[in-house]
Amino acid sequence: xxxxxxxxxxxxxxxxxxxxxxxxxxxxxxxxxxxxxxxxxxxxxxxxxxxxxxxxxxxxxxxxxxxxxxxxxxxxxxxxxxxxxxxxxxxxxxxxxxxxxxxxxxxxxxxxxxxxxxxxxxxxxxxxxxxxxxxxxxxxxxxxxxxxxxxxxxxxxxxxxxxxxxxxxxxxxxxxxxxxxxxxxxxxxxxxxxxxxxxxxxxxxxxxxxxxxxxxxxxxxxxxxxxxxxxxxxxxxxxxxxxxxxxxxxxxxxxxxxxxxxxxxxxxxxxxxxxxxxxxxxxxxxxxxxxxxxxxxxxxxxxxxxxxxxxxxxxxxxxxxxxxxxxxxxxxxxxxxxxxxxxxxxxxxxxxxxxxxxxxxxxxxxxxxxxxxxxxxxx
Amino acid sequence: xxxxxxxxxxxxxxxxxxxxxxxxxxxxxxxxxxxxxxxxxxxxxxxxxxxxxxxxxxxxxxxxxxxxxxxxxxxxxxxxxxxxxxxxxxxxxxxxxxxxxxxxxxxxxxxxxxxxxxxxxxxxxxxxxxxxxxxxxxxxxxxxxxxxxxxxxxxxxxxxxxxxxxxxxxxxxxxxxxxxxxxxxxxxxxxxxxxxxxxxxxxxxxxxxxxxxxxxxxxxxxxxxxxxxxxxxxxxxxxxxxxxxxxxxxxxxxxxxxxxxxxxxxxxxxxxxxxxxxxxxxxxxxxxxxxxxxxxxxxxxxxxxxxx
Amino acid sequence: xxxxxxxxxxxxxxxxxxxxxxxxxxxxxxxxxxxxxxxxxxxxxxxxxxxxxxxxxxxxxxxxxxxxxxxxxxxxxxxxxxxxxxxxxxxxxxxxxxxxxxxxxxxxxxxxxxxxxxxxxxxxxxxxxxxxxxxxxxxxxxxxxxxxxxxxxxxxxxxxxxxxxxxxxxxxxxxxxxxxxxxxxxxxxxxxxxxxxxxxxxxxxxxxxxxxxxxxxxxxxxxxxxxxxxxxxxxxxxxxxxxxxxxxxxx
Numbered sequence: 001x002x003x004x005x006x007x008x009x010x011x012x013x014x015x016x017x018x019x020x021x022x023x024x025x026x027x028x029x030x031x032x033x034x035x036x037x038x039x040x041x042x043x044x045x046x047x048x049x050x051x052x053x054x055x056x057x058x059x060x061x062x063x064x065x066x067x068x069x070x071x072x073x074x075x076x077x078x079x080x081x082x083x084x085x086x087x088x089x090x091x092x093x094x095x096x097x098x099x100x101x102x103x104x105x106x107x108x109x110x111x112x113x114x115x116x117x118x119x120x121x122x123x124x125x126x127x128x129x130x131x132x133x134x135x136x137x138x139x140x141x142x143x144x145x146x147x148x149x150x151x152x153x154x155x156x157x158x159x160x161x162x163x164x165x166x167x168x169x170x171x172x173x174x175x176x177x178x179x180x181x182x183x184x185x186x187x188x189x190x191x192x193x194x195x196x197x198x199x200x201x202x203x204x205x206x207x208x209x210x211x212x213x214x215x216x217x218x219x220x221x222x223x224x225x226x227x228x229x230x231x232x233x234x235x236x237x238x239x240x241x242x243x244x245x246x247x248x249x250x251x252x253x254x255x256x257x258x259x260x261x262x263x264x265x266x267x268x269x270x271x272x273x274x275x276x277x278x279x280x281x282x283x284x285x286x287x288x289x290x291x292x293x294x295x296x297x298x299x300x301x302x303x304x305x306x307x308x309x310x311x312x313x314x315x316x317x318x319x320x321x322x323x324x325x326x327x328x329x330x331x332x333x334x335x336x337x338x339x340x341x342x343x344x345x346x347x348x349x350x351x352x353x354x355x356x357x358x359x360x361x362x363x364x365x366x367x368x369x370x371x372x373x374x375x376x377x378x379x
Numbered sequence: 380x381x382x383x384x385x386x387x388x389x390x391x392x393x394x395x396x397x398x399x400x401x402x403x404x405x406x407x408x409x410x411x412x413x414x415x416x417x418x419x420x421x422x423x424x425x426x427x428x429x430x431x432x433x434x435x436x437x438x439x440x441x442x443x444x445x446x447x448x449x450x451x452x453x454x455x456x457x458x459x460x461x462x463x464x465x466x467x468x469x470x471x472x473x474x475x476x477x478x479x480x481x482x483x484x485x486x487x488x489x490x491x492x493x494x495x496x497x498x499x500x501x502x503x504x505x506x507x508x509x510x511x512x513x514x515x516x517x518x519x520x521x522x523x524x525x526x527x528x529x530x531x532x533x534x535x536x537x538x539x540x541x542x543x544x545x546x547x548x549x550x551x552x553x554x555x556x557x558x559x560x561x562x563x564x565x566x567x568x569x570x571x572x573x574x575x576x577x578x579x580x581x582x583x584x585x586x587x588x589x590x591x592x593x594x595x596x597x598x599x600x601x602x603x604x605x606x607x608x609x610x611x612x613x614x615x616x617x618x619x620x621x622x623x624x625x626x627x628x629x630x631x632x633x634x635x636x637x638x639x640x641x642x643x644x645x646x647x648x649x650x651x652x653x654x655x656x657x658x659x660x661x662x663x664x665x666x667x668x669x670x671x672x673x674x675x676x677x678x679x680x681x682x683x684x685x686x687x
Numbered sequence: 688x689x690x691x692x693x694x695x696x697x698x699x700x701x702x703x704x705x706x707x708x709x710x711x712x713x714x715x716x717x718x719x720x721x722x723x724x725x726x727x728x729x730x731x732x733x734x735x736x737x738x739x740x741x742x743x744x745x746x747x748x749x750x751x752x753x754x755x756x757x758x759x760x761x762x763x764x765x766x767x768x769x770x771x772x773x774x775x776x777x778x779x780x781x782x783x784x785x786x787x788x789x790x791x792x793x794x795x796x797x798x799x800x801x802x803x804x805x806x807x808x809x810x811x812x813x814x815x816x817x818x819x820x821x822x823x824x825x826x827x828x829x830x831x832x833x834x835x836x837x838x839x840x841x842x843x844x845x846x847x848x849x850x851x852x853x854x855x856x857x858x859x860x861x862x863x864x865x866x867x868x869x870x871x872x873x874x875x876x877x878x879x880x881x882x883x884x885x886x887x888x889x890x891x892x893x894x895x896x897x898x899x900x901x902x903x904x905x906x907x908x909x910x911x912x913x914x915x916x917x918x919x920x921x922x923x924x925x926x927x928x929x930x931x932x933x934x935x936x937x938x
Contacts, residue, residue: 061489141674150424150488154624155670161621162666169659223807225792229785236783239745240797240852241771242807250804280621284496291493324504331497335490336483 007216014299015212022205032194039201039269041309042208043069046262048289048301049211050255053218055287056295058251059231060148064156065259065286067163068131070278072260074167074174075130077273078114079123080183080191081175099180105172114173120187127264128257135256139249148248157280164279179274183267191268204265208302211258215298218254227251259286288327291334294343303342391533392654400650402539402608405546407642409601410619411626412553415638417594418627420557420570421587423481424492427499428623429616431595434472434502435465435602436517436611437510443517443606455520462603469599474592481591482584499617506613514612523607538607545604553597554635566590625669645669697756698723698890699744699860704753706743713739715914717753721860726891728901731911732934737894738780740911741862744892745777746770757860768802776858780865782845786838790829790848793837794820797852819855827851827881843874847881854885861885862892867900879903 007015026038047065055061085099093103098110116122138159142152167174175181183191190196218224226247230237238244267273276282285308293304308330316323338344410432417425425431442461446454476498484491523541526534557563568576569586577583605611622645630641645665652661699721706714714736721727729737742748744755746767755762762770785793798819801810824830827847832840837848846866853861866882867875879900882891886904895901901908901922908925910917918928925931 222810328497328501335494
């Protein structure tokens with residue numbers, strides 16, 4: 001056996017299965033409207049993926065991932081909004097050439113921090129760097145002082161609350177509670193028609209797999225094992241010569257950047273961005289996607305996100321009353337009965353039976369890395 | 380900024396603003412007291428704390444409706460009965476929740492957080508299904524309406540004074556229970572050393588259950604007092620949960636006095652800032668200051684005994 | 688043949704070390720010196736401050752005053768991971784190993800390479816790492832359990848694993864907190880054999896209660912009592928010190 005740098009054979013199979021599912025099966029089975037809905041769900045899968053690394057492996061529960069999702073989304077939305085607010089599109093405004101909500105709020109010139117968002121290159125950098133640096137600052141402040149666990153969760157939650165209030169309150173600069181709506185083109189390419197939605201879907205799936213690969217690399221590197229080690233025996237890691245804080249900051253930053261990429265894709269796919277994806281409620285919902293998928297399972301995060309969102313859409317369409325009961329119950333059930341989520345159920349119940357049927361010796365399906373230890377063979 | 384006001388007016392404005400801050404302070408203290416017991420003493424993160432509060436508010440609302448319809452002669456005093464009922468209802472629900480949910484999760488604080496969040500969603504939907512999505516307001520008895528004229532330009536609303544008085548009484552009550560009664564000693568013993576407390580004959584499971592119930596019951600009373608100054612909706616509880624946690628954490632989670640001091644400083648900061656800027660910016664700045672201070676000086680303020 | 692009695696520089700010099708918790712002085716104006724390749728055992732009744740001394744040296748607890756000099760560096764000014772890099776290794780009283788990882792991975796994490804974030808990301812399990820892990824696994828009697836989850840080891844095996852993790856760090860000063868506590872008689876004998884083998888070419892600071900074990904390994908013994916040194920010297924000398932007999936060995 002070689003020490004695999006990227007994935008075990010069974011994990012590779014799992015990734016391939018997911019790829020076939022997302023790239024072939026879903027586009028063939030769903031109409032464009034539904035496919036766009038999947039694209040919207042998958043933007044949350046980026047967040048869930050980041051949480052697997054940060055929370056599942058590193059044990060750092062962030063209840064503020066909406067902040068990073070929002071920062072990424074707003075950066076992208078600012079670019080798109082500027083492009084949609086060309087002088088000729090906005091000539092009926094009292095100040096043409098600035099976003100409509102600014103005009104409504106008696107702002108007469110583009111604020112300085114909006115100006116660089118005319119450039120797509122700057123925007124893409126900002127999508128990564130703004131949340132990344134923000135996470136670095138929060139992480140450094142907290143982890144260097146050994147603040148962790150529940151305190152970290154509460155403080156990240158407060159940050160989510162602060163950012164929401166700020167966005168809603170400063171509507172002249174942010175579009176307020178309605179957010180940035182009416183996003184139209186990306187470098188002149190209309191993002192609204194059906195064929196654009198399909199292209200964006202495939203682009204997003206591509207990005208998602210890039211992130212999955214990064215997550216796999218992290219998990220199979222020594223860094224991934226240090227994260228796991230840290231979760232249980234922080235002191236032992238510290239006294240083996242590692243700076244625990246730096247590793248936590250890294251995990252938190254990766255999670256933040258993944259979330260931001262998801263947010264940027266949200267603005268592109270859905271065509272708007274609003275504070276309702278930033279605050280406490282969406283942030284905790286994103287945690288439950290990860291929990292349902294299995295907090296230790298990279299691919300489980302994707303399945304968990306899709307499953308919860310499909311359930312949400314279908315339940316809240318037909319039984320709006322039941323949805324919150326269902327979601328609440330799901331939280332409790334996952335925490336109490338299935339701490340390893342779908343991946344755990346798969347690994348504990350489904351897989352052994354398949355193994356028996358096939359008559360093989362306990363094969364390992366890719367997306368069920370519920371037991372951390374077996375993923376990386378020693379030799 | 381001050382150009383339009385005379386010195387006397389300014390003085391009155393600051394007094395009134397200070398009073399508004401005191402009402403906010405009372406609200407924070409009431410909300411935080413229950414949480415300080417559950418989170419500070421037990422180390423349990425109860426994200427459904429706001430919903431326990433709202434339960435108390437709805438109980439008060441129902442009591443007031445009942446008195447209005449059947450016992451109008453006693454209406455002026457309904458509030459005292461309502462508070463007792465609110466305490467019992469929230470406390471009983473708390474006991475049930477502890478038994479069904481919390482006791483399985485004492486060793487997994489982060490999971491408690493998620494499970495109680497699920498609980499809060501279910502309770503919100505339950506309130507919405509039972510009481511409707513619209514906010515409800517409680518009819519105040521006559522004596523609680525109007526305001527006290529302190530000087531010509533300064534007047535304070537009676538219901539605000541009432542809530543403040545109530546806060547003082549409840550705080551004294553909680554302090555007595557936790558630090559003077561035999562039961563409070565047992566709670567503190569369990570918090571400090573669970574195994575030893577069990578060994579000397581304290582029924583730790585029972586202490587846990589009643590502590591949690593007490594915290595929830597106090598939340599219910601807080602919700603009841605809350606109806607005096609604001610209306611109640613299914614999601615009202617969620618609005619306050621972050622503030623409440625910050626108050627408790629900022630004060631040093633295990634210290635009752637710390638909770639009160641932090642509620643005071645946060646509420647006064649916020650109401651003073653509100654004079655200079657919009658309410659939302661005042662809130663943002665206040666929360667930022669709290670989070671900033673917590674990041675810079677966790678050691679002074681984080682006196683939590685983590686449950687092992 | 689050359690100058691015979693030139694004073695050797697000490698590996699570790701602890702001087703005037705004091706730490707107080709809320710006014711209670713757990714360690715009070717403590718001074719002692721450890722030479723290269725010396726095996727020093729610290730004994731003393733419960734609450735004497737033995738574990739606190741180790742905590743102070745490895746940086747887990749910050750000293751109120753005093754200095755800890757190791758190879759010319761003042762350890763009180765360094766962070767935990769820098770102290771490890773300087774060459775100090777520490778074993779905790781209860782075995783602290785990574786239950787969720789295999790024995791191999793436990794040892795690999797302690798291998799002194801790739802300790803920064805990006806170092807860990809680009810770390811490769813090459814022949815040097817594998818050979819060293821095997822070599823150490825053989826020493827700690829866990830050669831055939833390398834692929835086993837560490838959670839499944841027995842208490843004694845966990846203690847050995849943690850010793851192995853320290854060994855792979857190759858520290859100049861090895862600090863062991865009750866390495867044979869809770870072990871069966873046969874495990875104890877094996878551990879003594881293990882320790883006797885690994886203490887070559889390095890200095891060791893051991894806390895231990897088992898007097899027979901102490902007699903076996905100690906070059907010098909320091910007796911702590913109420914945060915201060917009660918007696919110091921060879922086992923023979925300490926054993927006959929009336930003060931020591933009174934507070935510790937007597938009963």
